[in-house]
Amino acid sequence: MSLPEGYTVRRLQESDFKRGVLDVLTALTTVGDLSELQFNNIVTKWDCLTLMNGKPIYNPVVIINDQDQVVATGMIFIEEKLIHTGGLVGHIEDIAVRNDQQGKKLGKFLIEELKTIGQKAGVYKIILDCDPKNEGFYEKCGFKNAGIEMQYRL
Template sequence: MTLIEDVEDYLFDQKYISSEVQSQLHEGYKLHPLRSKDYYRGYLQVLSVLTEVGHHTTETWNTQFQYMKKHNDTYYTVTITDEEHDRIAATGTILIEHKFVHKNGIVGHIEDIAVDSSHQGKKLGLRIIEALKFIAQQTGCYKGFDDIYMKH
């Protein structure tokens, strides 16, 4: 049973979630697109292992989430959730850039890979990167950049 019972929005279609990556996760972990209620699951606390996140209210969270959802051909943020505790264990984002070069090619920039300290040592950061590379392939990226500052 999850702590968040309401219906929630996904940042992007779940067809971009790799079943192969999901199958490689330890039992009790699940790969998801960022969800509208991940604010309550500690998403921002996980990001804070990377840098200063700043103060967010549910209103500022919802505004940013809706902006990213509106531009869901650009922002693909994935999370791995500890399903037993309904908490975010890891996250990462791929930004999709549409270019004129390479006949209007598409490039993916992988960023903000973060793993909660209590979930380290389980290859969650690696699984996040694999999930984001799958999204890059599915969206037609000719090139993927790992602009990663990783702390896990």
């Protein structure tokens, strides 16, 4: 599959603060009042952390439109385990598509991109948690229902 003309996909970078990545995330949940400095600190931290195989632990991805704005974002971070002979598991988190960009299959494209990143890093599985109403979407992306998410709020 491919992006609409003029759209590109790449790793998140510090300058995406100005391209509105936090506005895109507000479609998903509370973002809060994150300053550009705090944003840059988090992105720098993400860029520094690597797996034993040298690949990044945090893989934040953005889709940029033909106006140089962020219109979608998603993350796969990779966990190193003892089980499965020191296996790697990819966790997909914080998928958001700007409300005015629906119908362009950006979400599906993003998931495929994150799956490819996970595969190249050497994960044996990728997991994500979602609302049951999104099960059909993730099934189309090749995922299967594997259980329930339990949550404890502080």
